[in-house]
Every structure is written in structure tokens, then in C-alpha cells.
Amino acid sequence: MNQPADIVIRPARVEDIPVLLAFWAEAGENHGRPVDNAPVVEALLSRDPDALIVAELGEIIVGTVIAGWDGWRAHLYRLAVAPDHRGRGIARLLLEDAERRLRSLGAIRFDAMVLATNSAGASAWAAMDYHPQEEWVRWVKRATTEASSD
Template structure:
């Protein structure tokens, strides 16, 4: 897949990176996750995993170059600080790589490292479903937004929810390109789920299946893909939004191992 962006223009906001290579004196590893944010020329990120309990970085972006300082708390209770310059590279599959040159400020070592964007792989079809038969699962893109709006108008259960404004759906996809998963048969959307990740909590919503396609395991197939994505990003618990009184939905979630949390209620307010 060819990215429409260059190294100088690709947005970093909402992207998640994992370590793939580091010098021996570095602490970032394969289980470290960086959750990036960007506003114009400002960048910042939270990171944790492996030897690092909690860390933050903040700096600037100039085209394909990042310059920032970082500070973190290690699992052994010590703190560390440093500075880094990164070069942004867009890979052939559209993911982003950061090639980093860093120097500790809290100790004498320097080094280089590489982190790459994390995207969850869709798991194989369940046992009993022949390869190439039945729905395929893929991530939605901006071009799918009109079809998503039409699908949710038919398959969505919550008549009281605000309208599915196209600009808001597009904004979600630009912020997190892997958030919306769709099930597709012969080029038509027959199911969706949104697997939202804020760097701490994993939220599942808009699990919907075409009324004429229910009972075929499409929801479970979507959920396997959604859970795999969230798990790969570091989630340890999933939560689902289910409309009160949606007995069909409640049965589906229960069948997948989810339990009602009696001591919680959802409170909302329009922005």
C-alpha cells in the first residue's frame, strides 16, 4: 500500500510506535509503546513498557525531522533523561519509522535506535470457515465514510444517538487509521466495530451487523480482529458500550465472555 504522504507531511498525531532496534545502553525495547500527538510543529508522546514504567517526551517537528527531550521512570525506580533527534521515514506498506539518534543527559552514553508504527494484524478466520469464503475483515478508510453512514442508518440500534456526521468519522480515521474495522462480502459492508484506544483504555462500540446477515458469526469475527488490535497496543481490559434494552446485543456480548458491570453508569453531556 502506497502512502499518500511523504516523510515531511505524514501526520504523527494518534500513531503508536514500538521499538524494533536499540543500542545496548538504551532502554526502549520491543514491548515499549509510544503514543504520539502532534499539533502543527509541536510533538509529544507518552511511553511505557519493558524496562520503562512511565515516560514522556516533548519537542518540535520540522518536516521529516523531530527534535525532543525525554524523561522516564524505570521499573527499577530510577529516573532518566535525555535528548533525541529522529528522522521520519514512510515505509512501503504506509507505516512510519522513526530513525533516532539519542544521548542520555542523566548519564554519559549515546546511541541510535529505531521505532516503527504498530498496526494490529487481522487474525485468521475461525476454524470451520474455509479460506476465502464468507466475510473478509479490513480497516476502514476515509473513502468508506458514506458507506459507513448508510450502513449504520440501517444496522445501528441507538435511535437517540447524534447523527453520524461525516467530518467526525473522517476525523476519527485520520487520528487513528485502524480504529474502524469492517466486515465485507462481495464489496459490501455487512458489519462494523470501532476499537478505540486512548493509550490507557480500550473502548469497543458500533458493533453492528447487517440484519440480513446476523447469526453467521460476523460479529464474533469482527471482535476477534478488534481485540487483537487492542491487545497488540497494550490493552489489558476491554469495555463495550451496549444500549440498555438491546437484548440481542447483550446476548452477543455475553456469548463472547463479556460481563455487565453493575456498579457503573454512563453519564453524557453534549459538547
């Protein structure tokens, strides 16, 4: 694996939000999810400043993952790597940092939300020893009645 030595892993900052939204529009799995917006990301950072982890190359964000902890369960989502930086170990670095964070908070198991049609994402998760749990089905409901693109 050709892993860049100059990747910096750090928590996202409020000033990163516009860049993150543009990054996810290009690199994220966006099908089947509500549209991301600045107030939602800012609320996440306000509630849990270390939950959103970014990978930077130089001063450019090339990867993200959200390591959510609700005090009981550990949830991983929004794993994304810039298309021209995939295959270089960035997802692994992000997940290792996320898992370390969640373990320190008391997590004993991690779960990841991955679209069933996201084969690139499935490969990344499988490479880190994650596997689908076939006996579970995710059920969702919109929190608002407003029309959205989810």
C-alpha cells in the same frame, strides 16, 4: 454456526464513509446517540486509521466495530451487523480482530458501550464473554450547546 468463509475483515477507509453512514442507519443501534456524520467519521479515521474495522462480503460492508484506544483504556462500540447477515459469526470475527488490535496496543481490559434496550446486541456481547458491570453508570454531556438528536 454458519460462518461465511469469504468475509474480509479490514480497516475502514475514507471512501467508505458514505456507505458506513447508510449502513449504520439501517443496522446500528441509533437510539440515544448523536447522529453520525461524515466529518466525525473522517476525524476518527484521520486520528486512528485502524480504529474502525469493517467486515466485507464481496464488496459490501456487512459489519462494523470501532476499537478505540486512548493510550490507557480500550473501548469497543458501533458493533453492527447487517440484519440479513446476523447469526453467521460476523460479530465474532469483528470482535476477535478488534481485541487482537487492542491487545497489541497494550490493552488489559475491554469495555463495550451497549444500549440497555439492545437485546440483540447484548446477546452478541455475552456470546463473546462480555458482561454488564452493574456497579458503573455511564454519565454523558453534550460537547456543544447546539440542538442534536441525542
